[in-house]
Amino acid sequence: MKTIILIGANGKMGKAALTGLSKHHVLTAGRSAPHYDYQVDITNEESLRKLFKAVGHFDAVVNTVGVCEYASFTEMTETQWMHTVLSKMMGQINIVRIGQEYIADNGSFSLITGILNIKPIPYAIADATTSGAIDTFVKCVALEMPRGIRINSINPTVLEEAWEVYGEMMPGFQPVPGALVGKAFERSVDGFITGQVLYVDA
Protein backbone atom coordinates (compact mmCIF):
# COMPACT_ATOMS: atom_id res chain seq x y z
CA MET A 1 0.00 0.00 0.00
CA LYS A 2 1.28 3.40 -1.05
CA THR A 3 0.57 6.78 0.46
CA ILE A 4 -0.80 9.01 -2.30
CA ILE A 5 -1.56 12.73 -2.30
CA LEU A 6 -4.57 13.30 -4.58
CA ILE A 7 -4.96 16.96 -5.49
CA GLY A 8 -8.51 17.89 -6.46
CA ALA A 9 -10.27 14.78 -5.20
CA ASN A 10 -13.76 16.32 -5.20
CA GLY A 11 -13.88 17.28 -8.86
CA LYS A 12 -15.20 14.88 -11.51
CA MET A 13 -11.65 14.05 -12.63
CA GLY A 14 -10.54 13.60 -9.01
CA LYS A 15 -13.37 11.13 -8.44
CA ALA A 16 -12.38 9.31 -11.62
CA ALA A 17 -8.76 9.08 -10.44
CA LEU A 18 -9.89 7.83 -7.04
CA THR A 19 -11.54 4.77 -8.62
CA GLY A 20 -8.06 3.63 -9.66
CA LEU A 21 -6.40 4.22 -6.30
CA SER A 22 -8.54 2.01 -4.04
CA LYS A 23 -5.63 -0.21 -2.98
CA HIS A 24 -3.80 2.75 -1.46
CA HIS A 25 -3.88 5.19 1.40
CA VAL A 26 -5.12 8.38 -0.28
CA LEU A 27 -4.73 11.80 1.31
CA THR A 28 -6.76 14.52 -0.40
CA ALA A 29 -5.65 18.08 -1.05
CA GLY A 30 -7.33 21.04 -2.69
CA ARG A 31 -7.97 24.76 -2.54
CA SER A 32 -10.89 24.75 -0.08
CA ALA A 33 -9.58 23.34 3.17
CA PRO A 34 -12.74 21.99 4.85
CA HIS A 35 -13.39 19.56 1.99
CA TYR A 36 -9.91 18.07 1.90
CA ASP A 37 -7.37 16.57 4.29
CA TYR A 38 -4.94 19.34 3.29
CA GLN A 39 -5.26 22.80 1.75
CA VAL A 40 -3.03 23.62 -1.23
CA ASP A 41 -2.76 26.20 -4.01
CA ILE A 42 -0.66 24.69 -6.82
CA THR A 43 0.20 28.14 -8.20
CA ASN A 44 2.07 28.94 -4.99
CA GLU A 45 5.47 27.40 -4.23
CA GLU A 46 5.21 28.00 -0.48
CA SER A 47 1.75 26.41 -0.33
CA LEU A 48 3.09 23.27 -2.04
CA ARG A 49 6.12 23.15 0.23
CA LYS A 50 3.84 23.41 3.27
CA LEU A 51 1.66 20.53 1.97
CA PHE A 52 4.57 18.17 1.36
CA LYS A 53 6.15 18.96 4.75
CA ALA A 54 2.82 18.45 6.53
CA VAL A 55 2.20 15.06 4.88
CA GLY A 56 5.69 13.71 5.57
CA HIS A 57 6.22 10.37 3.81
CA PHE A 58 4.40 9.91 0.47
CA ASP A 59 4.95 7.67 -2.54
CA ALA A 60 2.91 9.36 -5.24
CA VAL A 61 1.24 12.62 -6.17
CA VAL A 62 -1.79 12.47 -8.44
CA ASN A 63 -2.98 15.84 -9.70
CA THR A 64 -6.38 16.34 -11.28
CA VAL A 65 -6.64 20.14 -11.16
CA GLY A 66 -5.62 23.03 -13.38
CA VAL A 67 -7.80 26.04 -14.17
CA CYS A 68 -8.37 26.90 -17.85
CA GLU A 69 -10.02 29.92 -19.39
CA TYR A 70 -12.13 29.40 -22.53
CA ALA A 71 -12.57 31.97 -25.31
CA SER A 72 -12.01 32.25 -29.04
CA PHE A 73 -8.38 33.07 -29.80
CA THR A 74 -9.10 36.54 -31.15
CA GLU A 75 -11.02 37.44 -27.97
CA MET A 76 -8.75 35.85 -25.37
CA THR A 77 -6.93 38.41 -23.23
CA GLU A 78 -3.42 38.24 -21.81
CA THR A 79 -5.01 37.88 -18.34
CA GLN A 80 -7.00 34.83 -19.47
CA TRP A 81 -3.91 33.29 -21.04
CA MET A 82 -1.82 33.85 -17.93
CA HIS A 83 -4.51 32.51 -15.61
CA THR A 84 -4.43 29.24 -17.58
CA VAL A 85 -0.63 29.13 -17.91
CA LEU A 86 -0.02 29.77 -14.21
CA SER A 87 -2.50 27.09 -13.09
CA LYS A 88 -2.74 24.20 -15.55
CA MET A 89 0.83 24.48 -16.84
CA MET A 90 3.11 26.10 -14.26
CA GLY A 91 0.98 24.84 -11.35
CA GLN A 92 1.61 21.25 -12.45
CA ILE A 93 5.29 21.92 -13.10
CA ASN A 94 5.45 23.41 -9.58
CA ILE A 95 3.99 20.20 -8.13
CA VAL A 96 6.84 18.19 -9.67
CA ARG A 97 9.56 20.79 -9.17
CA ILE A 98 8.85 21.14 -5.43
CA GLY A 99 7.46 17.65 -4.91
CA GLN A 100 10.60 15.88 -6.16
CA GLU A 101 12.45 17.25 -3.14
CA TYR A 102 10.04 15.50 -0.74
CA ILE A 103 8.66 12.39 -2.47
CA ALA A 104 9.95 8.91 -1.50
CA ASP A 105 12.53 7.09 -3.62
CA ASN A 106 10.89 5.42 -6.64
CA GLY A 107 7.82 7.60 -6.17
CA SER A 108 5.65 8.85 -9.01
CA PHE A 109 3.87 11.93 -10.28
CA SER A 110 0.71 11.66 -12.39
CA LEU A 111 -0.40 14.90 -14.04
CA ILE A 112 -3.57 15.74 -15.96
CA THR A 113 -3.87 17.12 -19.48
CA GLY A 114 -6.77 16.56 -21.89
CA ILE A 115 -7.50 15.48 -25.43
CA LEU A 116 -8.08 18.96 -26.88
CA ASN A 117 -4.40 19.31 -27.89
CA ILE A 118 -4.98 16.29 -30.17
CA LYS A 119 -8.60 16.98 -31.10
CA PRO A 120 -9.00 20.77 -31.12
CA ILE A 121 -12.37 22.47 -30.58
CA PRO A 122 -13.36 26.17 -30.55
CA TYR A 123 -12.68 28.25 -27.42
CA ALA A 124 -10.07 25.80 -26.07
CA ILE A 125 -6.80 27.22 -27.40
CA ALA A 126 -5.32 27.94 -23.95
CA ASP A 127 -6.37 24.52 -22.68
CA ALA A 128 -4.86 22.81 -25.75
CA THR A 129 -1.61 24.81 -25.63
CA THR A 130 -1.00 24.09 -21.96
CA SER A 131 -1.88 20.41 -22.43
CA GLY A 132 0.74 20.30 -25.18
CA ALA A 133 3.23 21.92 -22.82
CA ILE A 134 2.59 19.41 -20.01
CA ASP A 135 2.58 16.34 -22.28
CA THR A 136 5.96 17.51 -23.65
CA PHE A 137 7.26 18.33 -20.17
CA VAL A 138 6.42 14.83 -18.94
CA LYS A 139 8.13 13.10 -21.88
CA CYS A 140 11.33 15.13 -21.43
CA VAL A 141 11.63 15.56 -17.67
CA ALA A 142 11.26 11.81 -17.04
CA LEU A 143 14.83 11.47 -18.34
CA GLU A 144 16.24 13.58 -15.51
CA MET A 145 14.11 12.67 -12.51
CA PRO A 146 16.33 11.66 -9.57
CA ARG A 147 16.08 8.62 -7.23
CA GLY A 148 13.98 6.44 -9.53
CA ILE A 149 11.07 8.87 -9.49
CA ARG A 150 8.62 8.38 -12.36
CA ILE A 151 6.27 10.82 -14.09
CA ASN A 152 3.39 10.44 -16.55
CA SER A 153 0.45 12.49 -17.74
CA ILE A 154 -3.10 11.25 -18.18
CA ASN A 155 -4.73 12.74 -21.28
CA PRO A 156 -8.42 11.79 -21.29
CA THR A 157 -11.29 12.77 -23.52
CA VAL A 158 -14.43 14.12 -21.86
CA LEU A 159 -15.89 12.01 -19.03
CA GLU A 160 -19.37 10.50 -19.24
CA GLU A 161 -19.92 12.15 -15.87
CA ALA A 162 -19.19 15.59 -17.41
CA TRP A 163 -20.95 15.12 -20.74
CA GLU A 164 -24.02 17.09 -19.64
CA VAL A 165 -21.81 20.16 -19.09
CA TYR A 166 -19.33 19.85 -22.00
CA GLY A 167 -21.14 17.68 -24.55
CA GLU A 168 -22.60 20.59 -26.49
CA MET A 169 -19.11 22.08 -27.02
CA MET A 170 -17.76 18.74 -28.26
CA PRO A 171 -19.78 17.44 -31.21
CA GLY A 172 -18.70 14.00 -32.36
CA PHE A 173 -16.73 13.21 -29.23
CA GLN A 174 -17.41 9.93 -27.46
CA PRO A 175 -17.25 10.34 -23.68
CA VAL A 176 -15.56 7.65 -21.56
CA PRO A 177 -16.54 6.45 -18.10
CA GLY A 178 -14.54 7.92 -15.22
CA ALA A 179 -13.60 4.40 -14.15
CA LEU A 180 -11.65 3.95 -17.41
CA VAL A 181 -9.70 7.13 -16.66
CA GLY A 182 -9.16 5.72 -13.17
CA LYS A 183 -7.43 2.73 -14.82
CA ALA A 184 -4.93 5.09 -16.50
CA PHE A 185 -4.10 6.69 -13.15
CA GLU A 186 -3.70 3.20 -11.67
CA ARG A 187 -1.36 2.22 -14.52
CA SER A 188 0.71 5.35 -13.92
CA VAL A 189 0.90 4.90 -10.13
CA ASP A 190 1.27 1.11 -9.91
CA GLY A 191 3.18 0.38 -13.12
CA PHE A 192 6.82 1.02 -13.98
CA ILE A 193 6.19 3.29 -16.97
CA THR A 194 7.59 6.82 -17.05
CA GLY A 195 7.69 9.71 -19.50
CA GLN A 196 4.42 8.58 -21.05
CA VAL A 197 1.23 10.33 -22.05
CA LEU A 198 -1.62 7.95 -21.24
CA TYR A 199 -4.40 8.79 -23.67
CA VAL A 200 -7.89 7.67 -22.65
CA ASP A 201 -10.09 8.10 -25.67
CA ALA A 202 -12.81 6.19 -27.49
Next chain:
Amino acid sequence: MKTIILIGANGKMGKAALTGLSKHHVLTAGRSAPHYDYQVDITNEESLRKLFKAVGHFDAVVNTVGVCEYASFTEMTETQWMHTVLSKMMGQINIVRIGQEYIADNGSFSLITGILNIKPIPYAIADATTSGAIDTFVKCVALEMPRGIRINSINPTVLEEAWEVYGEMMPGFQPVPGALVGKAFERSVDGFITGQVLYVDA
Protein backbone atom coordinates in the same frame (compact mmCIF):
# COMPACT_ATOMS: atom_id res chain seq x y z
CA MET B 1 6.72 40.89 -53.19
CA LYS B 2 5.47 40.76 -49.63
CA THR B 3 6.25 43.07 -46.75
CA ILE B 4 7.62 40.95 -43.92
CA ILE B 5 8.43 41.89 -40.34
CA LEU B 6 11.41 39.78 -39.24
CA ILE B 7 11.84 39.82 -35.47
CA GLY B 8 15.40 39.06 -34.35
CA ALA B 9 17.14 39.46 -37.72
CA ASN B 10 20.64 39.79 -36.26
CA GLY B 11 20.73 36.49 -34.40
CA LYS B 12 21.97 33.30 -36.06
CA MET B 13 18.39 32.07 -36.53
CA GLY B 14 17.34 35.47 -37.89
CA LYS B 15 20.14 35.34 -40.45
CA ALA B 16 19.08 31.81 -41.39
CA ALA B 17 15.47 32.96 -41.87
CA LEU B 18 16.61 35.91 -43.95
CA THR B 19 18.20 33.58 -46.53
CA GLY B 20 14.70 32.32 -47.34
CA LEU B 21 13.09 35.77 -47.59
CA SER B 22 15.22 37.35 -50.32
CA LYS B 23 12.30 37.84 -52.71
CA HIS B 24 10.53 40.09 -50.22
CA HIS B 25 10.68 43.50 -48.60
CA VAL B 26 11.95 42.67 -45.10
CA LEU B 27 11.63 45.07 -42.18
CA THR B 28 13.68 44.09 -39.16
CA ALA B 29 12.62 44.38 -35.53
CA GLY B 30 14.33 43.54 -32.27
CA ARG B 31 15.02 44.60 -28.74
CA SER B 32 17.97 46.93 -29.36
CA ALA B 33 16.67 49.75 -31.54
CA PRO B 34 19.86 50.98 -33.30
CA HIS B 35 20.43 47.57 -34.92
CA TYR B 36 16.92 47.16 -36.34
CA ASP B 37 14.39 49.13 -38.36
CA TYR B 38 11.99 48.91 -35.40
CA GLN B 39 12.35 48.29 -31.68
CA VAL B 40 10.08 45.67 -30.09
CA ASP B 41 9.82 43.64 -26.89
CA ILE B 42 7.65 40.59 -27.61
CA THR B 43 6.85 40.14 -23.92
CA ASN B 44 5.03 43.49 -23.94
CA GLU B 45 1.61 43.87 -25.56
CA GLU B 46 1.93 47.66 -25.95
CA SER B 47 5.37 47.35 -27.57
CA LEU B 48 3.96 44.91 -30.15
CA ARG B 49 0.95 47.12 -30.83
CA LYS B 50 3.28 50.08 -31.37
CA LEU B 51 5.39 48.07 -33.84
CA PHE B 52 2.44 46.91 -35.93
CA LYS B 53 0.92 50.41 -36.01
CA ALA B 54 4.27 51.94 -37.02
CA VAL B 55 4.80 49.47 -39.87
CA GLY B 56 1.32 49.87 -41.31
CA HIS B 57 0.71 47.31 -44.08
CA PHE B 58 2.47 43.95 -43.70
CA ASP B 59 1.84 40.46 -45.09
CA ALA B 60 3.88 38.26 -42.78
CA VAL B 61 5.58 38.16 -39.42
CA VAL B 62 8.59 35.88 -39.02
CA ASN B 63 9.80 35.49 -35.46
CA THR B 64 13.19 34.04 -34.60
CA VAL B 65 13.52 35.14 -30.96
CA GLY B 66 12.53 33.74 -27.59
CA VAL B 67 14.72 33.71 -24.52
CA CYS B 68 15.27 30.37 -22.76
CA GLU B 69 16.95 29.61 -19.45
CA TYR B 70 19.00 26.43 -19.20
CA ALA B 71 19.44 24.40 -16.01
CA SER B 72 18.85 20.87 -14.78
CA PHE B 73 15.24 20.40 -13.73
CA THR B 74 16.00 19.96 -10.04
CA GLU B 75 17.96 23.23 -10.02
CA MET B 76 15.72 25.39 -12.19
CA THR B 77 13.95 28.13 -10.23
CA GLU B 78 10.46 29.52 -10.70
CA THR B 79 12.08 32.75 -11.96
CA GLN B 80 14.02 30.86 -14.65
CA TRP B 81 10.88 28.99 -15.70
CA MET B 82 8.83 32.18 -15.92
CA HIS B 83 11.54 34.04 -17.85
CA THR B 84 11.36 31.30 -20.50
CA VAL B 85 7.57 31.01 -20.48
CA LEU B 86 7.02 34.77 -20.80
CA SER B 87 9.46 35.12 -23.70
CA LYS B 88 9.62 32.00 -25.87
CA MET B 89 6.05 30.88 -25.23
CA MET B 90 3.82 33.83 -24.29
CA GLY B 91 5.96 36.29 -26.29
CA GLN B 92 5.28 34.31 -29.46
CA ILE B 93 1.59 33.91 -28.60
CA ASN B 94 1.51 37.70 -28.06
CA ILE B 95 2.93 38.25 -31.55
CA VAL B 96 0.04 36.30 -33.06
CA ARG B 97 -2.65 37.49 -30.65
CA ILE B 98 -1.87 41.18 -31.26
CA GLY B 99 -0.53 40.78 -34.80
CA GLN B 100 -3.72 39.16 -36.16
CA GLU B 101 -5.50 42.47 -35.57
CA TYR B 102 -3.10 44.30 -37.91
CA ILE B 103 -1.79 41.81 -40.49
CA ALA B 104 -3.11 41.87 -44.09
CA ASP B 105 -5.76 39.41 -45.28
CA ASN B 106 -4.19 36.04 -46.15
CA GLY B 107 -1.08 36.99 -44.19
CA SER B 108 1.08 34.53 -42.28
CA PHE B 109 2.89 34.06 -39.00
CA SER B 110 6.02 31.89 -38.76
CA LEU B 111 7.15 31.11 -35.23
CA ILE B 112 10.32 29.43 -33.97
CA THR B 113 10.60 26.38 -31.72
CA GLY B 114 13.45 23.84 -31.69
CA ILE B 115 14.11 20.13 -31.84
CA LEU B 116 14.73 19.61 -28.11
CA ASN B 117 11.06 18.79 -27.46
CA ILE B 118 11.54 15.80 -29.80
CA LYS B 119 15.18 15.02 -28.94
CA PRO B 120 15.63 15.97 -25.28
CA ILE B 121 19.03 16.88 -23.82
CA PRO B 122 20.08 17.83 -20.27
CA TYR B 123 19.47 21.40 -19.06
CA ALA B 124 16.85 22.12 -21.73
CA ILE B 125 13.58 21.24 -19.98
CA ALA B 126 12.16 24.79 -20.15
CA ASP B 127 13.17 25.13 -23.80
CA ALA B 128 11.59 21.75 -24.65
CA THR B 129 8.39 22.42 -22.70
CA THR B 130 7.80 25.81 -24.33
CA SER B 131 8.61 24.40 -27.78
CA GLY B 132 5.97 21.74 -27.15
CA ALA B 133 3.53 24.47 -26.16
CA ILE B 134 4.16 26.55 -29.30
CA ASP B 135 4.08 23.56 -31.68
CA THR B 136 0.72 22.60 -30.16
CA PHE B 137 -0.52 26.19 -30.25
CA VAL B 138 0.27 26.47 -33.96
CA LYS B 139 -1.50 23.21 -34.86
CA CYS B 140 -4.66 24.21 -32.97
CA VAL B 141 -4.90 27.98 -33.51
CA ALA B 142 -4.58 27.62 -37.30
CA LEU B 143 -8.18 26.33 -37.26
CA GLU B 144 -9.51 29.62 -35.93
CA MET B 145 -7.35 32.27 -37.60
CA PRO B 146 -9.56 34.88 -39.29
CA ARG B 147 -9.33 36.35 -42.83
CA GLY B 148 -7.29 33.55 -44.39
CA ILE B 149 -4.34 34.15 -42.07
CA ARG B 150 -1.94 31.22 -41.85
CA ILE B 151 0.43 30.14 -39.06
CA ASN B 152 3.27 27.61 -38.84
CA SER B 153 6.23 26.92 -36.60
CA ILE B 154 9.75 26.13 -37.73
CA ASN B 155 11.35 23.49 -35.50
CA PRO B 156 15.03 23.17 -36.48
CA THR B 157 17.89 21.21 -35.00
CA VAL B 158 21.08 23.12 -34.16
CA LEU B 159 22.53 25.28 -36.93
CA GLU B 160 25.98 24.65 -38.37
CA GLU B 161 26.60 28.31 -37.66
CA ALA B 162 25.91 27.73 -33.93
CA TRP B 163 27.62 24.36 -33.56
CA GLU B 164 30.72 25.86 -31.96
CA VAL B 165 28.57 27.22 -29.11
CA TYR B 166 26.07 24.37 -28.64
CA GLY B 167 27.79 21.31 -30.10
CA GLU B 168 29.28 20.16 -26.82
CA MET B 169 25.80 20.10 -25.20
CA MET B 170 24.38 18.06 -28.09
CA PRO B 171 26.35 14.84 -28.61
CA GLY B 172 25.18 12.86 -31.63
CA PHE B 173 23.27 15.74 -33.16
CA GLN B 174 23.90 16.58 -36.81
CA PRO B 175 23.80 20.35 -37.37
CA VAL B 176 22.10 21.72 -40.49
CA PRO B 177 23.10 24.76 -42.54
CA GLY B 178 21.18 27.96 -41.84
CA ALA B 179 20.18 28.10 -45.51
CA LEU B 180 18.19 24.87 -45.09
CA VAL B 181 16.30 26.42 -42.18
CA GLY B 182 15.76 29.45 -44.44
CA LYS B 183 13.97 27.12 -46.87
CA ALA B 184 11.50 26.15 -44.14
CA PHE B 185 10.75 29.82 -43.43
CA GLU B 186 10.30 30.35 -47.18
CA ARG B 187 7.91 27.38 -47.36
CA SER B 188 5.90 28.80 -44.46
CA VAL B 189 5.76 32.36 -45.88
CA ASP B 190 5.32 31.60 -49.60
CA GLY B 191 3.36 28.34 -49.46
CA PHE B 192 -0.27 27.75 -48.57
CA ILE B 193 0.34 25.44 -45.62
CA THR B 194 -1.00 26.26 -42.18
CA GLY B 195 -1.08 24.65 -38.75
CA GLN B 196 2.15 22.81 -39.48
CA VAL B 197 5.34 22.21 -37.57
CA LEU B 198 8.18 22.35 -40.11
CA TYR B 199 10.94 20.17 -38.71
CA VAL B 200 14.42 20.81 -40.10
CA ASP B 201 16.58 17.95 -38.92
CA ALA B 202 19.23 15.69 -40.36
